[in-house]
Every structure is written in C-alpha cells, then in structure tokens.
Amino acid sequence: xxxxxxxxxxxxxxxxxxxxxxxxxxxxxxxxxxxxxxxxxxxxxxxxxxxxxxxxxxxxxxxxxxxxxxxxxxxxxxxxxxxxxxxxxxxxxxxxxxxxxxxxxxxxxxxxxxxxxxxxxxx
Numbered sequence: 001x002x003x004x005x006x007x008x009x010x011x012x013x014x015x016x017x018x019x020x021x022x023x024x025x026x027x028x029x030x031x032x033x034x035x036x037x038x039x040x041x042x043x044x045x046x047x048x049x050x051x052x053x054x055x056x057x058x059x060x061x062x063x064x065x066x067x068x069x070x071x072x073x074x075x076x077x078x079x080x081x082x083x084x085x086x087x088x089x090x091x092x093x094x095x096x097x098x099x100x101x102x103x104x105x106x107x108x109x110x111x112x113x114x115x116x117x118x119x120x121x122x123x
Contacts (some may be wrong), residue, residue: 012036019117020051022087024088026058029066037066041073041084050082053098053115057088073103083107087115 002062010033013024021044029037037054042053054070056062074084089097097103109115 009033010036013042014040017053017112020053020116021054022053022077022112024055025057027063029051029059029069031065032062034065034069038069038073041069041076044077046083050080051115052077052079052082052084053109053112054084055087055112056090056093059093059112060090062072062093062096067100068095070103073104085109085115087112 010027011025011030013026013087015022015024023037023040027033027036041052044050070084070086077084086097086103087109088111089108094103097106097108107115
C-alpha cells in the first residue's frame with residue numbers, strides 16, 4: 001500500500017516494504033516544501049522497531065529546513081524505538097549532510113535494497 005503527498009516542487013510517496021516504511025522523496029526539499037515530509041514522518045507508526053528509510057534518490061536539493069525536519073523526526077523516532085535511515089543521497093544533498101555532520105547521525109545506504117539488506121555505505 002502506498003500513498004503520495006504532493007506539493008508544487010516536492011513529493012513524498014509512502015510505502016511499506018519488508019518491515020520498513022519507505023518515504024520516496026522527489027523534487028526539492030526546502031523551507032517552502034518541507035511540510036509533506038514532516039507530515040509523513042509524524043504519520044509513521046510509533047511502534048518499537050520500525051525502520052523508516054528516507055529515499056533521496058530523486059531529490060536534487062535539500063536545505064537546512066529539510067535537515068531540521070529529519071533531525072526532529074529522528075528524535076521522535078528514537079523515543080518510539082524506531083530509526084530513520086537515509087537512502088540514495090545524490091552529490092549535492094550528500095555534501096550538505098557531510099558538511100553539517102548529519103551523515104554521522106543517520107545510517108546511510110546507496111539504495112533501498114542495500115538498506116533492507118543492512119549494508120551501509122562505506123565512508
């Protein structure tokens with residue numbers, strides 16, 4: 001089962017795959033477009049052990065607002081016994097996570113298959 005939230009320049013598709021919730025993002029994640037991601041992170045079941053894979057493979061831009069939404073989502077997930085993991089960071093987005101040190105806070109995977117297999121990126 002999948003659902004999609006859309007904005008002018010940003011989309012979030014939610015689907016469940018092998019015990020994980022995958023948030024497939026698309027477009028540009030910034031101050032004006034972050035609300036669908038915030039809503040999707042809040043809607044994830046607060047049951048212990050839930051993995052949330054945030055798939056950035058179709059995101060070309062993410063600013064500090066997007067990063068802050070993810071960090072807040074991580075705190076909420078931690079309290080619920082869940083995890084937020086990042087997938088498919090493209091170069092501009094990966095650079096922002098690396099420069100801010102946020103890449104050390106989240107597990108990062110090359111793609112959803114790698115995340116489901118539990119093999120983080122080297123790095």
